[in-house]
Amino acid sequence: MHQTTDFLALYREYESLLREQGLEYKQIEDNAEDQTQDRMRICRQIRNYLVHQEDAGFLEISEKQMAFFRGLVEIEKTKLDTFGEHLLSLRSGACTPEDSPEAVLKKMKRLKTCVLPVWEIKESSLRKDIPHWTACKDGTYRIEALLGQITLIHVALLLAKGSETIGSGLKRYEKPDVILRPDTRMPEALNFAEASPLICCTEDGTMKSGFLGAYIRENGRW
Numbered sequence: 001m002h003q004t005t006d007f008l009a010l011y012r013e014y015e016s017l018l019r020e021q022g023l024e025y026k027q028i029e030d031n032a033e034d035q036t037q038d039r040m041r042i043c044r045q046i047r048n049y050l051v052h053q054e055d056a057g058f059l060e061i062s063e064k065q066m067a068f069f070r071g072l073v074e075i076e077k078t079k080l081d082t083f084g085e086h087l088l089s090l091r092s093g094a095c096t097p098e099d100s101p102e103a104v105l106k107k108m109k110r111l112k113t114c115v116l117p118v119w120e121i122k123e124s125s126l127r128k129d130i131p132h133w134t135a136c137k138d139g140t141y142r143i144e145a146l147l148g149q150i151t152l153i154h155v156a157l158l159l160a161k162g163s164e165t166i167g168s169g170l171k172r173y174e175k176p177d178v179i180l181r182p183d184t185r186m187p188e189a190l191n192f193a194e195a196s197p198l199i200c201c202t203e204d205g206t207m208k209s210g211f212l213g214a215y216i217r218e219n220g221r222w
Contacts, residue, residue, distance in 0.1 A: 004050060007061040010069045011047045017076035039068055083189040084182025087201055087213030090144060094119050094214055097147065097167035101158040104150060104166050112218040114152040115198050118170045119144055119211045146179070146200055146211040148172040173207065181205040182212055193217050 015025055029040040094117045095104050122145045154169035178192045178199045192199055197217045203209035
């Protein structure tokens with residue numbers, strides 16, 4: 001009975017996610033292919049039976065059915081997600097030119113990546129007209145700015161040289177491969193992730209605005 005209750009709750013959640021996008025269950029079912037379409041049809045029929053019949057115990061929901069439906073729910077949740085909700089923060093997913101090669105190597109290993117974004121704090125007294133610059137007590141303005149990136153190869157070279165910081169080994173961006181705004185829909189962002197292990201996020205999608213974090217795809221080299 002517990003599994004049945006969970007299944008019906010998942011079904012309701014799925015329908016709600018679809019309605020937020022102006023879609024209906026039957027519409028998705030009709031557009032699905034092969035086994036997915038068959039499974040969606042069976043799940044819909046089972047749901048209708050469980051909701052409208054007294055002998056709900058006549059049918060048992062399998063864990064395989066639950067796993068299939070959880071997958072459907074996650075797909076729709078991802079469609080509604082924005083890129084900004086999936087970012088690693090500057091502290092956990094980026095580094096600065098002053099960081100040591102040892103610290104950057106440790107972070108790369110933890111994230112299972114061979115590339116990290118590099119950021120710096122920029123200060124100015126002439127940025128009062130730009131909202132994303134933060135006012136400081138001394139009258140200046142500062143921003144967490146995207147600077148470039150550092151790769152595992154360059155970190156290894158810096159370690160071999162005995163360098164204390166990674167500043168001399170980073171690649172400074174003129175324009176990164178991909179910069180996205182935080183309100184970019186996650187499915188669109190994931191299209192870029194197929195080609196690039198690192199996607200940076202700034203407030204307005206340009207190098208001139210504040211750096212908010214990065215999405216890093218594991219490349220499996222560790």
